Amino acid sequence: MRYEEFTRIDAPVDLMWRLTTEVEDWPKFLPTVQRLERLDGGELRVGSTARIKQPAQSSAVWTVTRLEPEREFTWETSRKGLRLTGRHLLEPAGSGTRMGLVIETDGPLSGVMAVLGGLMRSSLRQEAAGFTRQAAAVR
Structure with a gap:
């Protein structure tokens, strides 16, 4: 299953x-993020890991699998x-x-996750709103 949320934010890509x-x-x-602990140092890069605690979920370690500066970073957990x-x-959008934000699920239990589709979409909307507020606060 794939869940996605796209939004335009009035802030530069950098x-x-x-x-x-x-x-x-x-x-x-x-x-949507209660705690986050980087398990390595330095700038985020392919192979970087972080332990994340989200509401109503146990902690999970996420590993960066793809990173293209100012365009994309992807990470996975199992x-x-x-x-x-x-x-x-x-991606640039005018001056903004x-x-x-995309979440993809795969594996034998991914069908169970489909039942939680509304929750996944809501979480992505909350994250997009959080990034929008933070961008406005630091500009």
């Missing part, structure tokens, strides 16, 4: 990239019978940025 990749700050402005892939997509 600012949105910083907000997107400085993942340690997410709990400060994203209601649980028994389920793989989740999160994509963070950015078009941000895409």
Whole structure:
């Protein structure tokens, strides 16, 4: 299953990239992230890992699998019978940025996740709103 939310944010791509990749700050402005601990140091890169605690879920370790500066970072986590892939997509849109947030589920239990589709879409909308508010606050 694939769930996505695209929004235009009145902030330049370089600012949105910083907000997107400085993942340690997410709990400060994203209601969908209670705790986030980087498990390595330095800039986010392919192979970087973070332990994330989200509401009503157990903690999970996410690993960056793709990173294209100022365009995309993708990471994945696996649980028994389920793989989740999160994509963070950015592209210039006039003087602002078009941000895409995508969650894909795969594996034997991905059908069970379809029951939670409304919750997944709501979480993506909340994250997009959080990034929009944070971009306005730091501009």
